[in-house]
Amino acid sequence: MRQGRRRSDELREVFLERRAQKFPAGSALIEIGNTKVICAATIEDKVPHFLKGTGTGWLNAEYSMLPGATQERALRERVKLSGRTMEIQRLIGRALRAVTDLSAIGERTITVDCDVLQADGGTRTAAITGGFVALVEACETIYEVGGVFPVKDFVAAISAGISDSGEKILDLCYAEDSTAAADCNVVMTGAGELVEVQITAEKKSFTRAELDELLDMAQRGIAELISLQKDALGRELVWRVGRVG
Numbered sequence: 001m002r003q004g005r006r007r008s009d010e011l012r013e014v015f016l017e018r019r020a021q022k023f024p025a026g027s028a029l030i031e032i033g034n035t036k037v038i039c040a041a042t043i044e045d046k047v048p049h050f051l052k053g054t055g056t057g058w059l060n061a062e063y064s065m066l067p068g069a070t071q072e073r074a075l076r077e078r079v080k081l082s083g084r085t086m087e088i089q090r091l092i093g094r095a096l097r098a099v100t101d102l103s104a105i106g107e108r109t110i111t112v113d114c115d116v117l118q119a120d121g122g123t124r125t126a127a128i129t130g131g132f133v134a135l136v137e138a139c140e141t142i143y144e145v146g147g148v149f150p151v152k153d154f155v156a157a158i159s160a161g162i163s164d165s166g167e168k169i170l171d172l173c174y175a176e177d178s179t180a181a182a183d184c185n186v187v188m189t190g191a192g193e194l195v196e197v198q199i200t201a202e203k204k205s206f207t208r209a210e211l212d213e214l215l216d217m218a219q220r221g222i223a224e225l226i227s228l229q230k231d232a233l234g235r236e237l238v239w240r241v242g243r244v245g
Helices: 083-097 123-140 174-179 208-233
Strands: 014-018 026-032 035-044 058-065 109-118 155-162 168-170 182-189 194-201
Touching (some): 014 123, 026 123, 035 123, 058 123, 083 109, 083 123, 083 155, 123 182, 155 208, 168 208
Antiparallel strands (some): 026 035, 035 109, 155 182
8 A cells, every 4th residue: 555545546635726926827726646846837928039929928837846846955947947847847838738729829929837735746747737727717817709719628647657566556755755666757648648758767668568557547546637627717718728719
């Protein structure tokens, strides 16, 4: 039995709430086990130079970990971002752009900031899942009735892996992640399409059959997370996603 007496295919307890901050166009707080991430989406009436005059917008993401988020104080990245931070914020941006109609935004830039308040494994996947809720809430502020809602589908992410004992497990906490034989992060849309799969053999190589088993497990977990996203958004916003006209 895992920590918290979880089954191998069971998520940690999830709390997801929108309107976590007053000033951003959209915001959400997500807690998955002991991991806590606050996500905020802001909209600016400008675009990168390569999009000026195209009528198309842009979406990017920024990620940071607060000094008190880990057991030992983490240094603030004041000038140069670490390679890990760059990798994670690019992943978050790719995941959210995969379900965003940038032409429906107009010449605006949406920035989704994801700040880790407390880290216990799965911060990047939590940031994607919570960042999506903030994105939908922000897009509601620029949506014009009869037009195209900028968010085309739901998207969420989760980790899966193979423990050091060979067991397939879902939603790894830090203790499990640090000892895993293989670790996988999966990003998937509400339609069941894969956006990104990051998998690494940490201690032992794995088979194609094992990869398929991890993907199936992750898909079930993501379906649960999307259901929680819908609960957080409420009926007033869920029906907007994918709406044309």
